[in-house]
Every structure is written in C-alpha cells, then in structure tokens.
Amino acid sequence: MSTSETDPPAPVASTSRDRGSDLERVLVVHAHPDDETIATGALLATLVDDGAQVTVVTCTRGELGEVMPDDLAALRGRDAALAAHRQNEIAEAMAVLGVADHRFLGTESARTPGLPVRAYRDSGMEWGSDGMPIPVADVHPAAFCSASFGEIVSDLAAVVDDVQPTAIVSYDVDGGYGHPDHVRVNRVVARTAEIAGVPFFAITGGTVEMETSSGGRPSGVPALAGADVVVDGTLVLERKVRALEAYRSQVRVVRTPGGPALEFPHGAIEPVSVVETFRHVAEPEPASFPQGAGLDELGPLGKGLTYGASLVAGALFGAIGTIAHQETAGGFPVGATLALAMVAALLIGFRIQFGSRFVGVLAALGVVGVVGLLSLPQSSGTVLVPGNALGYAWLFGPVVIALFVLGWPRFGALRAARAARVDRLGHSPQSPTDLPDAKEQI
Template sequence: MNRLLLVHAHPDDETITTGGTIAKYLAAGAEVTVVTCTLGEEGEVIGEQWGGLVADGGADQLGGYRIGELTDALGALSPHPATPLRPHFLGGAGRWRDSGMAGAPSNDHPRAFIGAGSGAPAQVLADLIVELRPQVLVGYDPVGSYGHPDHIQVHAICGEAIDIAAGAENGWAVSKHYWTVTEESALADGLASAQTRVPAGWRMPVIGELPSHRDGEITTAVDIREVYDRKVRALAAHATQVTVSLSGTEYALSNNIIQPIFAEEHFMLVAGTPGPLGPAGRETDLFGGL
C-alpha cells in the first residue's frame, strides 16, 4: 500500500497547500496521515461570531474550536463511504502551541512550538515515521513558505526526523521527501484570471506579497481536478480562517488578499529518486518510481 505522511504547522495549512493531493491519494486507496503540529491558537478570526475565541480576546479557545474545523475539512477531503480521515496532532492535541508570527509575545509562551527546539518534536515525528512507515513525506521549504516560525520549525523537524527514523533500530527510511510550494507562473495566471472577480472588501496582492518558487524549481505537479470540489469544501470548513469566493476559484485569509485555488498542487522533490516524468518534464505522482 502507498503510504503518505504530510506534516503541517496549523489547521488549514493542510488544505490550502495540499488538500487536493490528500483527497486524490485517499480516493486512490493510499494510507494518508496528516500531522498537525499545533492547534493554531494564535490565528486571526474572520467575522464576529467567533471573534471572542482569539488568544488575546479573553477566551483563548480558538485552538479547541479549530480542532473541529480540521476534523470537518479532513472529512470533506475523504471519499465516501470510507471512514473520514481523522486529525493527528504531533505529540497529541495541545502538546505544542502556535508560536504566532515572528517577534510576537506568543513566541515566548511556555508551550510555543518554536520554544521546544527541533530535538523533541523531531523525535516524536521520527517515532511516528517508524510506526507508519510512509514511503513519501511532505513538509515545507526552509523559509516555511512565507516565513512563519512554526512553518520553519516544521521544515527543520522533518529533515531531522527522517534521519532519526532511518538510523533507529528497526527503523524506516522514507523514500521520497517533498516540499509543498507554489509555482510562480500558476500564481501569476491565477491572479490574472481573478482580477475580473475580486469580491467586495478583498484586494489583489502587491508584487511579491504572496510567496512562490520559480517554475524551473518545481519537480512535481499533481493534477487535482477530479477532487477540486473536495478541496473547496475543505477550505470552507476552515471558516474562522478562510473565506471561499462564490465562484469557488479563489479564497482569502483574514487579510482579504485574494489567492487562487489551483487545479494542480506543486512540489519540490528534495530527497529520493524522481519517478517517470510527464509531458511537462515533471513528475505527476508523488509515488512515481517506487
């Protein structure tokens, strides 16, 4: 059986960057595990209904609420009538806390994910790798896509955990390690198309505001058109964090910057042997060659 392990920092990250990939491989019968490292306690909330749950709003209950959103999102990505994919939190729910953006006071919280260093989280992840024996692991690039400290921490622990797991007694060697990334031209094309339908209150990004990688760096493109609707529903499930446009082709976070929902999800293979290449000179299957 193909076994895929995806490591993400907060609830919603799994859907924004890899939701279609999760749905595609679940539908194909692969064993998929989504590991989320924090509850996303420091997230901003869209709208007034649940605004009081935020960390600095008195209740500090947002993390618990986002467990429900993640559960619903993973359910939306799961094929019917199979048992819906369930959340898996690194070290258990609440073990590590959302660190917030760089320089925020929450960086110094006793349970902040970045405050743990990489050693302990990497060991927990390595133990999970040995238990689950995934052939493919997906994490983030060195800047964590957009520079969030928790995303950078995920990048660090993925590399360390892969090495620890491979060297452990009765260990497991991950065959292929990927970073989930955004292709530069796909972002440009998606934004160009979106210019004609920017919802009221949203805005286009300024140049360089949304992160991407040059097309030549992309090694792998996974076509998600057959499960695109599942990704859209999963994005909508993260309602405190994400708003999906009426067209179902774009979304925005609390900053109201419009972003495309891609028909392909892009990756960089950083360890392992590439599989067969498609017409565009890229892999089309994370398990290609295995």
C-alpha cells in the same frame, strides 16, 4: 504526473505490520489547522481516491489565528476556546477530504513513547517592516518554537515508526512564506526524514509538464516520484473547497469569475490552488531560521557552549584590537581600522549564522568588556588605550558597531525566503495587507 528522469527514491522497507508492499503510505506534516487543505488539499484527496494510506500530522492547534466572522467574535483573544474550535474545523475538513488518520503532534499517537502527552502551542508571528513574517517578541514557553528541537523530532519519528511512510510531505525550506512555525516544521521534517531514510517532498510553487495515464488521470504519487511531482486537483477541487469552507474562523471562500478564491483576515484574496506541486529533497538544505532555531538543534549543552564561545571570541577580538589599534602606516590608522572591521565582521557573522541577536550580544559584551578593562591604567603604569583620537575611536567604536548590527531589523534568515517568494510570485509585497494572514497560496 510528471517526474524527473532520475531514478525514484526507494520507499522505506515495510515492517512486520500487515501492510502490502505496494501500499502507498504518505505522511503529510503541517503547522496549523487549515494549512493542510490550503497547500495540499488536492494531494490529500487524490491520494485517498487512489487507495493510499494517508496520515496528516498538525503540529499546533492554531491558538493565535485571527478570527474572521463576527459571529465567532467570542473566540477572539481566547486561545483555549479557539484551539478547541479549530480542532473541530480540521476534523470536518479531514472528513470531507477522506483522511481517516489525523494526529496532533504531542498527543498519544504522535508522542515519544514514555513521555507524557503535551500540546505544542501556536508560536504566533508579526509582520515586519519589510512585509515579511517575524517572530513575536514574547513567545509562549509552551510554543512550538520554544520546544526542544530534539523533542519535536522524536515525536514525529514516533509517527514515522508507527506509520512507516513511503514519503513525507511538508513545507520547503522557507516554510512557504516565513512563518516561524512553518519554517521549523520544515527543519523538523527534513531531519526526521533523513534519520528514517524516508523520501521528503517539499511543497513548491513551481510547475512542470503534466503527464497523464491512459485513463486521463495524472499518473504517479509522491513516493514513486523523482525530482518533481504535480497533482492536478481539477477532479477533487470541489472537495478541497468544501474542506476550506470548514475553516470559517480563518478564511472565507469566495466565488470569482476565475474560480474559487480565499479571503484572508487582512483582506487579501488568493485563488484556491487547483494544481499543487512538490519537489523531492535529496538532502536537507542549510538555512538560518528565526529565533535561533539553528541553535535549538544543538540542545542545551550545545547552546551553552555556543554562548560561552561567543563571549570568549568577543573578548579575544577585544584584546587583539586593543593591542593593535594604535598602529599606523604612513599616517593611516591601519590598526584601528582593521580592529573595528574585525568587530563588525564578528557580530554580523554571528547574526547571519545563528539568526539570533543573543549570540551577538554576548560577543559584543566580550569585546566591550575587555576594551573597557584594558583601557584602565595597568599596575605597571602602561596605558593600552591612550586618550588620543585612535584611543577614543577604539573605546567607543565597538559600542556603535554593536548597536547598529544588533539593532538592524533582519539579517540573513528571511532574506532568502523573501527573494524566493518574490521570484515565485513575480512581485514584491509592499505591506502586510498585500499578504494573506499567516497563510500563503503555494
């Protein structure tokens, strides 16, 4: 397969375990059962055929997936029953692909030593008004997106320590299409790979020219690659399709004149990917994530300090604006204009930076609280917010700005993902029915 002309990243050093230095060890990390086959089924089967040691880690059991066939209707709305069913589905799919080492994150073989085992639940998602995935309003406390970022990284690091992979494969920075669990998996894998010094390869939708070995098969595997890797899955396509057929609760394999395709719960039909592409991520990419995942990286203390700082920043902006809002220049209300612009910039900046409304709410409370407090007559008889047009503009303006900024549906987090998806697919989705349910062909 094709690689860039840059030197390949050096594989991580072998440990004292009895492993040959030339043995390829690839760790593939996904969010839910069936993601691994949809996005990387050809990669997994090809690596197994090439004699590589392959480990697949699935972070949740997909408890919130939609159940398609009516004969499995008893699983609908029953999270535990669906989780057990999907465990059986992925076991069957792994057997078809030939993967002998599959682990659920949080179980004994994929858990920080000394911590009790746990199950990370599916966080779920909803379709936003713009046709993009958004987090559900009431995320379960045991959900993958509710767990401490550090805990998840530590669990995956335990797998890395055990497997000693020469490469880790997972989602790109947008998680493929923006599902909160997918996005978080990217962040976790990027951080874990960075700490462990293991090359990270992101699933992409791009293409590069194919190179083949003298025997006609694609040459190379991810740990030996530079910037881009292509897996031609023609020889293993039927195995990938049979593995997909194991996921009867989630997808339906249909035969079309153009080849096998997948039908998803919302009715979308996408061709089964024959060629799978990946890129080497030299450094983790900064991004904003749904539900303040960036904040989660800070830990409880960091989040507490951030919340406190946002409240203080809002109070400071409120005090400065109160002092300056009556200033005019040639009749133009320069003071009130700048003060309101500062408030808008503060709240918009916090929403974009943290991908969370809560930080913005605290900043808005700081602004409104201080303005309200300073609008009261002072003990000296001074009135800082007089009852004139500028005073009323400053008294109520921050409230209007806060309602607008904090009520705006999406800021920053998924815009880049939407733009990247449109760029890859060449069209813009118009509604949730245009998209596969919680799955994306990549």
